[in-house]
Amino acid sequence: MTTPNAFTLAEAREALKEKRLSSRELTEAMIAAMAASRPLNAFVTETPEKALAMAADSDARIARGEGRALEGLPLAIKDLFCTRGVRTTAGSRILENFVPPYESTVTQNLWDAGAVMLGKTNMDEFAMGSSNETSYFGPVENPWRAEGSNKKLVPGGSSGGSATAVAADLCLAATGTDTGGSIRQPAAVTGIVGLKPTYGRCSRWGIVAFASSLDQAGPMTKTVRDAAILLGAMASVDPMDATSVDMPVPDYEAGLEAGVKGMRIGIPKEYRIDGAPPEIDALWHKGAEWLKAQGAEIVEVSLPHTKYALPAYYIVAPAEASSNLARYDGVRYGHRAAGAKDITDLYEKSRGEGFGKEVRRRILIGTYVLSAGYYDAYYSRAQKLRTLIARDFAQAFEQCDALLTPATPGPAFAIGEKTADPVSMYLNDVFTVTVNLAGLPGISVPAGLTKEGLPLGLQVIGKAFDEAGVLRVGRALEVAADFKAKPAAWWGA
Amino acid sequence: MSQAAKKSKLIKGETGEWEIVIGMEVHAQVLSEAKLFSGAATAFGASPNSQVSFVDAAMPGMLPVINRFCVEQAVRTGLGLKAKINRRSVFDRKNYFYPDLPQGYQISQYKQPVVGEGEVLIDLPGGESAVVGIERLHLEQDAGKSLHDQHADYSYVDLNRAGVALMEIVSRPDLRCADEAVAYLKKLRAIVRYLGTCDGNMEEGSMRADVNVSVRRPGGPLGTRCEIKNVNSMRFIAQAIEFEARRQVDILESGGSIRQETRLFDSKAGETRSMRSKEEAHDYRYFPDPDLLPLELDEDWIRTIEASLPELPDEKKARFIKDYGLDAYDAGVLVTERELADYYEELARGIDAKLAVNWLNNEILGRLNKDGLSIAECPVSATANNAIIAMIVDGTISGKIAKDILDIVWSEGGDPKTVVEARGLRQVTDTGAIEAAVEKVIAANPDKVAAAQAKPKLAGWFVGQVMKETGGKANPQAVNAILKSRLGLPDEG
Missing domain, CATH: 1.10.10 (Arc Repressor Mutant, subunit A)
Incomplete structure (x- = not known):
């Protein structure tokens, strides 16, 4: 019999509903796994007491027949979501001891659905990174290792802690946020499912902001069905977020098994990039064949402005970040440097000590591109490119229902391998940033292993607010790929 | 005011006459129960930091949501200034660091304000009037207050005002002397008070002005301007303009040139002092606030607000001249405050208009001034005064007795007719x-x-x-x- 840790969200839901298992038993198993997994460094803050109290409440509700959608199901929460009374760090020293007196809308939705919080997961500082190496709390390790190798690999980023927690069965599922690929890229390199919803589908209220026009919360799960379940609970219309879109949240599970027969799947030719490992291209080709075999029509489409996406992203995101992070000034909360001479000194010392190197780099880039005399050359042009990239997608969707692309340009790489070269690090997001720039939904589904035995993912991109369609195609890929591999639990679970 | 400069406004220098050119930026606090982007209260004089929401304190993950009523107030003001209402406007971030600016940026409107060009008719001595162009009106957040005198080693910050809605009303450089600047401000104040969009209280800071001053040879090209910040009374505005114009003339006449800069008015010394030069000016790195969607206004909504506008000072003045036969001066004085105009109309009901205006000017305003009361606080109602005057007209009492009766009713209350009978003050015509x-x-x-x-x-x-x-x-x-x-x-x- 599978241990409770290996349950999917859907399996655990059934087990609790049928009273084969209590939330307490399930939660205890997760707490034990979480404690045993500390070498992975997936959690910044573990909340076992809170988890057990929530589990007890859930068991009581289940006993009364009052179970809700996620009743008693233990989840891990990315440390970017503010959680009332529980330290929320955003992976940064500047918020090392910050305890929010409020709860983000997304996590509140989860607790209102009965979910149990296990703890807060590690992440790249302020979600800026693709390897979880920029965290003030140290890097997270990927539970996967190449066959016959002990080399420590990154779990991707920025939602690296959540990805590792799901992949290593430390929780049933986790929340992530995705600004340029921060859900889909780590999901791909840890062999799990990650969904970035349409911009505006999940409220941003109470999520520490990185780049406001790009940030979006989403589920990180073991299966496509689990992503549908979790998204259904996370999504809402929120009057506290002016960019929340007023559309009803559909039942994402309902059409999950409808199949892709008759659907047109676009293959964007610009996503074939020079220098990508042949395994990536081969997997992409295989994915198209799988969908075709299930009755989909494969069409080649063009997204001509793709090559500008990464540069545009690395202007827009740092520009917004430079402004969003101005509030961390050591005056009202967060790290305050000792011994400052005057207010300027206080700002410089507090921010200099509080922010890590990558965050400082992006604040500098963002400040530069918004400066007088450079705004038009950088920020304005990046915004124009953004419009063109969105138009590319709109035109492609006149010919197809969804797009199929690789999720990442390669598998997990070694810790320390790319830290010296920011541009090579930024290239990890090459297939994912376009989706954020256009505000569309995208899912990464585990589709195979490299010859070294490391997971790779495929990405499905859909029309705005067609999460249901994205999930349906994702499910078709999942069925065909039949990805069952698990990392060996070398960390001693 | 494009007509040739009038002799009386010119200032005499050693080398000839100079013309002053003045433009004003008035910050008017929107009359609203709640702040521009948060639900926190706006009442003046509350204990420090008692009216601060998580949004105002710029806690992590907090998002602004526009207060529709503040927008309505801005539109109402724009309509009162006979200005173009922009159906689409954009909120931008103005970035700079200061402890009383928690977000590290002020949300303002930069390139696309909610209100465009309009005009204000100002009343000048001798019953003349002139048109002053309005360039724009935009909505923005106020900052908090830094308190430097509470502790020997620390500055304190009060965030009650942080996030309160302001309307910045920018005039064209159409003013030519201190008296015109004061007349403009008085008229603007009258208009917003009529509209109920700002209380116009300069002592409490709910109306503040920045004054741009330059000098030139009459009819010549515009000179370099200096901006005088936050001058907070009508008297100081006149003093600041006169000092600044004279300072500039002296510099120019001694062969120097004016440096574009921001200056502060020192009311104790009666002079302006340099605050920062153009070179030292902040680079505010304006960019559209990604947390807020562009403000789109519905034409019908604008028309509904327009239909609800009260009669404004200019229209009221014209009607007083036409219907009551008053001269422009008397009518102009009466309409400076809506309460005064309303009082007058009640007072003049059914009696000679000139008699009524004289009674109001000589008897009521004199007594109010002596007791330090406003017209709204007048102890004798307009109706009672109307009865007193009616008794003079029909010969029941003499003008002398009428004043005695007013004194009695002023201090003791009561109905004038009853007082006349009870005290036997009827005029003897026997x-x-x-x-x-x-x-x-x-x-x-x-x-x-x-x-x-x-x-x-x-x-x-x-x-x-x-x-x-x-x-x-x-x-x-x-x-x-x-x-x-x-x-x-x-x-x-």
């Missing part, structure tokens, strides 16, 4: 009683009789004596007529 009094005075003063007959002007002394004899109640016309005939004086004299 000629028998007056004749008796006249005989008594003549009999007692034979020497004065001879003198008056020789010099008819001295008859006035007899009038006074008779009035004294009758307790002031005798009808003055009757006293005059009887005295003249009794003393044998000619009718004209």
Whole structure:
């Protein structure tokens, strides 16, 4: 019999509903796994007491027949979501001891659905990174290792802690946020499912902001069905977020098994990039064949402005970040440097000590591109490119229902391998940033292993607010790929 | 005001005459219960940091949501300034660091303000008026307050004002002297108070002005301007302009040139002082706030607000001139405050308009001024005053008695008619009683009789004596007529 840790969200839901298992038993198993997994460094803050109290409440509700959608199901929460009374760090020293007196809308939705919080997961500082190496709390390790190798690999980023927690069965599922690929890229390199919803589908209220026009919360799960379940609970219309879109949240599970027969799947030719490992291209080709075999029509489409996406992203995101992070000034909360001479000194010392190197780099880039005399050359042009990239997608969707692309340009790489070269690090997001720039939904589904035995993912991109369609195609890929591999639990679970 | 500069406005220098060119940026606090982007209260004088929401304190993950009522107030003001209402406007971030600016940026409107060009008619001495162009009106957040005098080593910050909605109203450089600048501000204040969009209270800082001053040879090209910040009373504005214009003229005449800079007015010294030069000016790195969607206004909504506008000072003044036959000066004084105009209209109901305006100016305003009261606090209602004047007109009381009655009602309250009856103040028109009094005075003063007959002007002394004899109640016309005939004086004299 599978241990409770290996349950999917859907399996655990059934087990609790049928009273084969209590939330307490399930939660205890997760707490034990979480404690045993500390070498992975997936959690910044573990909340076992809170988890057990929530589990007890859930068991009581289940006993009364009052179970809700996620009743008693233990989840891990990315440390970017503010959680009332529980330290929320955003992976940064500047918020090392910050305890929010409020709860983000997304996590509140989860607790209102009965979910149990296990703890807060590690992440790249302020979600800026693709390897979880920029965290003030140290890097997270990927539970996967190449066959016959002990080399420590990154779990991707920025939602690296959540990805590792799901992949290593430390929780049933986790929340992530995705600004340029921060859900889909780590999901791909840890062999799990990650969904970035349409911009505006999940409220941003109470999520520490990185780049406001790009940030979006989403589920990180073991299966496509689990992503549908979790998204259904996370999504809402929120009057506290002016960019929340007023559309009803559909039942994402309902059409999950409808199949892709008759659907047109676009293959964007610009996503074939020079220098990508042949395994990536081969997997992409295989994915198209799988969908075709299930009755989909494969069409080649063009997204001509793709090559500008990464540069545009690395202007827009740092520009917004430079402004969003101005509030961390050591005056009202967060790290305050000792011994400052005057207010300027206080700002410089507090921010200099509080922010890590990558965050400082992006604040500098963002400040530069918004400066007088450079705004038009950088920020304005990046915004124009953004419009063109969105138009590319709109035109492609006149010919197809969804797009199929690789999720990442390669598998997990070694810790320390790319830290010296920011541009090579930024290239990890090459297939994912376009989706954020256009505000569309995208899912990464585990589709195979490299010859070294490391997971790779495929990405499905859909029309705005067609999460249901994205999930349906994702499910078709999942069925065909039949990805069952698990990392060996070398960390001693 | 494109007409040639009037002689009287010019300032004389050593080398000839100079013309002052003034433009104003007025910050008017929107009358609203809640702040521009948060639900926190806006009341003046609350204890420090008692009206601060998580949004105002810029806690992590907090998002602004526009307060629709503040937008309505801005639109109402724009309509009152006969300005173009922009159906689409954009909120931008103005980035700079200061402890009383928690977000590290002020949300303002930069390139696309909610209100475009309009105009204000200002009233000048001699009943003249002039048009001042309005360039724009935009909405923005106020900052908090830094308190430097509370502790020897620390500065304190009060965030009650942080996030309160301001309207920045920018004029064209159409003003030519301090008096015009003051007239403009008075008119603007009257308009917003009529509209109920700002209380115009300069002492509490709910209306503040930055004044741009330059000088030039009459009709010549514009000179370099200096901006004088936050001058907080009408008197100081006039002083600051006069000082600054003279300073600039002195520099130019001694062969120097004006440096574009921001200056502060020191009200104690009565002078302006350099605050920062153009080179030291902040680079605010404006960019559209990604947390807020562009503000799209519905034409029908604008028309609904327009239909609800009250009669504004200019229209009211025109109506007072036309309907009451008042001169431009009196009408102009009456409409400066809506309450005063309303009081006047009630006061003048059914009686001579000029009589009413004189009574208001000479009796009511004088007493209010002496007691330090506003028209709204006037202890005697307009209706009561109307009754007093009506009694003068129908001969029930004399003008002298009327003032006594006003004094009684002012200090003791009560209905004027009742007071007249209860205290027997009715005017004596019974000629028998007056004749008796006249005989008594003549009999007692034979020497004065001879003198008056020789010099008819001295008859006035007899009038006074008779009035004294009758307790002031005798009808003055009757006293005059009887005295003249009794003393044998000619009718004209």
